[in-house]
Amino acid sequence: MTENVSIDNAPPRLRSLLFAPASRPDMCAKLPRSGPDGVVIDLEDAVAPSAKAEARDQARAAAVELHRLHPELAVFVRVNPPGTEWFAADIAQGLAAELTGVVVPKLESTVEVDQAQEALLKADRDHVRLLAGIETAAGVDRAVEVLEHPRVDLAYFGAEDFITDMGGVRTDEGLEVLYARSHVALAARLAGVPILDQVVTEFSDDERYLADAALGRSIGYSGKLCIHPAQVPLANQCFSPSPEERERARALLSTWDEAQARGEASVAFGGQMVDEPLARRARALLDE
Numbered sequence: 001m002t003e004n005v006s007i008d009n010a011p012p013r014l015r016s017l018l019f020a021p022a023s024r025p026d027m028c029a030k031l032p033r034s035g036p037d038g039v040v041i042d043l044e045d046a047v048a049p050s051a052k053a054e055a056r057d058q059a060r061a062a063a064v065e066l067h068r069l070h071p072e073l074a075v076f077v078r079v080n081p082p083g084t085e086w087f088a089a090d091i092a093q094g095l096a097a098e099l100t101g102v103v104v105p106k107l108e109s110t111v112e113v114d115q116a117q118e119a120l121l122k123a124d125r126d127h128v129r130l131l132a133g134i135e136t137a138a139g140v141d142r143a144v145e146v147l148e149h150p151r152v153d154l155a156y157f158g159a160e161d162f163i164t165d166m167g168g169v170r171t172d173e174g175l176e177v178l179y180a181r182s183h184v185a186l187a188a189r190l191a192g193v194p195i196l197d198q199v200v201t202e203f204s205d206d207e208r209y210l211a212d213a214a215l216g217r218s219i220g221y222s223g224k225l226c227i228h229p230a231q232v233p234l235a236n237q238c239f240s241p242s243p244e245e246r247e248r249a250r251a252l253l254s255t256w257d258e259a260q261a262r263g264e265a266s267v268a269f270g271g272q273m274v275d276e277p278l279a280r281r282a283r284a285l286l287d288e
Contacts, residue, residue, distance in 0.1 A: 013288065014038045014074065014154065016235035017196055018226040021046035022059035022077070022094070031066065034229035035236065038074035039066065043090050044081070044105055052086050056094035067098035076131060078103035082112040091119040101129030101153065106161065108138040113149040129153040131196075134187075135161040140180045143187035152193055156225055157184040159198035174212070185220040197221035203228035213238035241285050249282035256282075 018036040020027040022043050031039040041062050047055045059077050066075050077099060079090035095102060102125070104116045113132070120126045130151050134143050135158025147155055159177040160170070168176050181198065188195035197216030200209045209231055213224050217239055224235040241249075252269050256279045259267035266275040 013222050013239070014194065014196060015223040015239035016226050016232045017076075017156075017223060018229065018232055019046065019078070022055040022062065023047045023051045025058055025062055028058075028062040029065070030229070032070045032073055034232040036073075036226065036232045037223070037236070038076060038100070040076045040078050040103055042078045043086070043094055044078050049086075052080070053089070056090060059094045060096045063096035063099050067096075074100040076101045076103050076129075078105060078133075081106040081133075082115045087115075088119060091116075091125070092123045095120075095123060095125045095128065097125070099125070099128050101131050103131045103133060103156075105133035105158070106136050106139060107132045107134065107146050108136055109142060110145055110149050113146060113151055117151045131155065132193075133158055134184045135159075136165045137162065140183055143184050144190055147187050147191035147193050152191070154194050154196070155184070155188055156196035157181055157198050157221075158225075160201065172208075174215075181216070182219050189220055194222050195220070197224040199225045199227050200231065201227065203231060206230070206234060209234050210238060241288050245285060249285045252282045253279060253286075 014037045016036040017038045017040055018031055018034065019040045019042050020031050022028065022041045023046070028041055041059045043052060043055055043059055063075050063077060066073060075098070077095055079094060079102060080086040081104070091102070102120065107113060113130075116130060117126070120128065120130070131154040132146060132152045133156055134140060134146065139146065140162060146152065157180070159174075159181065162180055163170055163177055170176065177198070185195055197213065200212050202208055213235060216224060223239050226232050226235055248270070252274060255267055255269045256274055266273050268274070
């Protein structure tokens with residue numbers, strides 16, 4: 001393994017980020033098969049406390065092999081949160097130099113981001129991207145300051161841990177996390193950080209996943225976490241503009257440009273009034 005390498009293979013947008021337990025090398029090896037934009041080798045929730053030490057070696061080996069076979073794939077390792085007994089060893093022993101990034105879950109303050117930064121620097125892994133997990137009450141409350149930390153490159157919202165921390169109950173409608181989900185999306189936008197949406201635990205329900213992903217996209221998320229390979233194509237589909245959306249955006253901009261040439265500040269298109277914000281949205285869609 002070559003040390004001190006710089007890996008910058010994360011795509012401009014992570015539409016799908018697929019997880020597998022570090023303690024299951026067989027599952028980690030299969031991660032690329034469904035076509036995710038990025039993958040996460042998980043040392044946190046998916047690994048029992050008694051298996052975490054061995055899983056660090058497995059995570060490092062899996063990352064090296066994934067990078068060797070799929071150099072275009074964005075590969076992350078999720079460590080345990082700062083403040084846990086496993087965090088320091090996860091950073092020191094579980095991260096291969098070939099990683100795209102490290103996922104640090106349950107971040108609640110800039111102090112914890114500083115701790116992660118210091119640990120990465122000490123482990124000679126400061127070149128990797130930091131993907132911040134916002135998934136507790138305190139994390140949501142301080143999401144803006146956490147995500148504005150200059151070391152944070154990407155982020156995700158974790159609804160399951162958040163509602164557990166709140167002492168609430170998950171429902172099919174998801175109204176119990178709508179405020180937090182929207183607040184984290186807003187914080188990410190203010191910080192200029194790409195943000196990934198919550199998991200859908202019912203991995204056999206495609207319609208539910210698509211509906212949840214559509215809601216996430218509508219409030220500003222640019223991709224979604226996946227806990228099963230079957231969810232990956234659904235995330236890629238939902239967070240990519242459809243041919244119809246692209247065609248409509250091009251037609252809207254053509255009408256808008258003609259109106260601008262006539263000196264008009266708004267114009268009717270498809271039964272709605274179009275002005276600069278809508279034109280800007282169409283340009284952004286065509287840039288995706």
